[in-house]
Amino acid sequence: MNLILVLIGGLMLTAAAVAMSLRNIIHSALLLIGSWLGVSFFYLWAGAEFVAFAQVLVYVGAVSMVVLFAVLLTRRDRQDVVVAPETRTRAISALLVGGSVAGLLVSAVLGTPLATGPAETPTLTVKDLGTLLAGPQAAGLLIAGVILTVALLGAVVLAATDSGKEDAS
DSSP states (O other), X not given: OHHHHHHHHHHHHHHHHHHHHOSBHHHHHHHHHHHHHHHHHHHHHHTOHHHHHHXXXXXXXXXXXXXXXXXXXXXXXXXXXXXXXXXXXXXXXXXXXXXXXXXXXXXXXXXXXXXXXXXXXXXXXXXXXXXXXXXTTHHHHHHHHHHHHHHXXXXXXXXXXXXXXHHHO
């Protein structure tokens, strides 16, 4: 059982690390989808099937498409997709920030007391979760949908505005 968790963690970390190291933003966005799939596999492993399928629908499906459309609609030529070469200062800064975050996470994990007995299983059903999402949490769900829609529309407007300026020149 722990081997599966290690494989899932390896998938997530490998996809995220490769996405950060690539210079092509489209390839990085596609690898981000792989990292989100790893998160959904973790939810399946943990027994949270509904959350896993919501992860696939929302992040792997919707958010990844918004990111890809935004990138494809706002870039003008191939040079916009390639990130500038890294400098030594940028690499040192990245290592310092990454080391700080890793140290903070390790200290949080080591400082958290672990349960020695079996954990209580929550009795929340899918129907109860749906009632919560449609009831008290409906505003947050709608706000997230509006933000994603505005981001996609903003990318379309930026792409249309830029192409119009280039044609007028």
